[in-house]
Amino acid sequence: MIASGSSIVFILQEHVEQSKPGSKGIVIELKSLTDIDPRLCAVTTLKEYLTRTKFARETRSCIQLLLSYVKPFGPVSRDTISRWVKFVLQSSGIDVNIFKPHSSRSASTSKAKPSDKAGWKSESTFVKFYDKTIVEDTFANRVLQ
Numbered sequence: 001m002i003a004s005g006s007s008i009v010f011i012l013q014e015h016v017e018q019s020k021p022g023s024k025g026i027v028i029e030l031k032s033l034t035d036i037d038p039r040l041c042a043v044t045t046l047k048e049y050l051t052r053t054k055f056a057r058e059t060r061s062c063i064q065l066l067l068s069y070v071k072p073f074g075p076v077s078r079d080t081i082s083r084w085v086k087f088v089l090q091s092s093g094i095d096v097n098i099f100k101p102h103s104s105r106s107a108s109t110s111k112a113k114p115s116d117k118a119g120w121k122s123e124s125t126f127v128k129f130y131d132k133t134i135v136e137d138t139f140a141n142r143v144l145q
Helices: 040-050 054-060 079-089 103-115 123-129 138-144
Strands: 009-013 026-031
Touching: 009 040, 009 103, 040 054
Parallel strands: none
Antiparallel strands: 009 026
16 A cells, blocks of 8 residues: 555555456555545545554554454454445445445446446456446435435
């Protein structure tokens, strides 16, 4: 992770599911939204989170981004992350009987499709599992209420 004033860049070196053979990694850049709506700025939120969790990272030499908020403040499992996402969805008024934490994967990938950032090596896999209809602004509006 590389943080600058107006963006945070993640460079994923490990092979991920949608990586093309021989690819050198994936670069994900989060750009600041403070000029649009600071409440939705992932860069500001992530920097604040890193500041607040600095003590846990220093004492445990932890490199994982998401940490438990109860002692001993160690790395969390994917099951914990799934529970957190489900809680946020439910708190935002999303029907968690229809939309599960994994739904965010297909939703974000479908949203990225028009900008050609999805990067899937097989179009048929993308169409079958991830090319979903996007309901505009529903989640964002609920989060901001």
